[in-house]
Amino acid sequence: MKTRVQTLPTDIALLQQLLLEQQALLEAKDTELEAKDGKIAKLLESYQCLLEQFRLAQKKQFGRSSETHPDQGELFNEAEALADKPDEDNSDDSETDPSTNSGKKRQPKRQPLPKDLPRKQKIHDIDEDEKQCECCGYQLTQMGQDISEKLEFIPAIVRVIEHVRLKYSCQHCEKQGTQSNIKQAPVPSSPIPKGYATPSLLSQIITSKYQYALPLYRQETMFKQHGIEISRRTMSDWLMKCGALFKPLYKRLHEILLSQPVLQADETTLKVINDDRYKSYIWVYCSGIDTPVESKNDGDPLLRNIVLFDYQNGSRSGSCASRYLQSFTGYLQTDGYSAYQQVNAKHVGCWAHARRKFVDAQTAQGKAKSGKVNIALSYIQKLYGIEKSIAALPANEKQQLRQLKAKPILAEFKAWLDKSALQVSKKGKLGRASSKTLRHWPQKLAV
Helix, strand or coil, X not given: CCCCHHHCCCCHHHHHHHHHHHHHHHHHHHHHHHHHHHHHHHHHHHHHHHHHHXXXXXXXXXXXXXXXXXXXXXXXXXXXXXXXXXXXXXXXXXCCCHHHCCCCCCCCCCCCCCCCCCCCCCCCCCCHHHCECCCCCCECCCCCCCCCCCCCCCCCCCCCCCCCCCEECCHHHHHHCCCXXXXXXXXXXXXXXCCCCCHHHHHHHHHHHHHCCCCHHHHHHHHHHCCCCCCHHHHHHHHXXXXXXXXXXXXXXXXXXXXXXXXXXXXXXXXXXXXXXXXXXXXXXXXXXXXXXXXXXXXXXXXXXXXXXECCCCCCCHHHHHXXXXXXXXXXXXXXXXXXXXXXXXXXXXXHHHHHHXXXXXXXXXXXXXXXXXXXXXXXXXXXXXXXXXXXXXHHHHXXXXXXXXXXXXXXXXXXXXXXXXXXXXXXXXXXXXXXXXXXXXXXXXX
């Protein structure tokens, strides 16, 4: 509302009082606007967080994950999809030399078949009447040969092994009417007494299920193709009994595992029948590939790639890890879950888990490109590149090169994270990824 100059009082004191009242009204308006701006900023921040959660949920539900096996929908188009991709392992069945190919698509050379595979020769010869020269009629002489190799697959052979135990008795004692002495070879040992499963059959079922993720109902169908009826219930009973047989081996591997200098641990969800909990967990512990191959002074061997699973009633409590690892004091690499702090070990971090948080932030931002996320991922990618280049080297050389090449990258990345954490929302995915990486930074420096 405009005020005419003629209506203003001429008294100076009244004018000063009117000015103070207007100033107080303006300050009240400014305070109200600041409160509204703060409320709008919080709403926008909440909206952005919800939008990021929606995009991540949408990616999880409908997107393709590089950490899982192909979905059932890719059953029929997998061959076509892989054929369109550039070859990375040079295992394509192509005999074209890439040096003679002028096109843009690289044609890899076929890798030779292993020399230790058994070979069966098939001689392809011309007819006898063709072994005469058409020009002069003289007999042709062999001047050489061309050999091409084809790989043949022989399906599994299923057969029945009959154990025949011969019986012997004394006919003289039988004629004399005395007690007959009967002798017979003892019953051969079997993994499952009174069962017809051989070690080879049990190993096939176990490997198919746990190594190649082939469920028992599918194995039941495969056996039916051979005319054999083995129900999945019978196979599950065999697996349970084999589990009891493996306990001494598991116990020994557990002892060797605890003697290793470096261990990796993680826990993952597991569906358990007749369990009221929404989620159950199983723990996994393994020794890394960087473990030296020399034996320790106490005689315990340093074995690579020991992988042991531990299920403790589906719990995710830190006491599960502390009970299993007992007095382990070496290096323990985890994702930073606080439960592992109950283990008296030297804790080191995992860059794969750190990278996953930034990938989630990249997914959550949608089509809008953020340079900050890409910068973070580029730093981690440089670390991955160093690991790829030193993968075949011994453990001591790997450590030296990590100190030389990775430390400068880590220092630069740390400075960038400290600056970026002040510029992004702490509630957003990028802010959370940065904060978590900084929180576990001492563990990440174990290079």
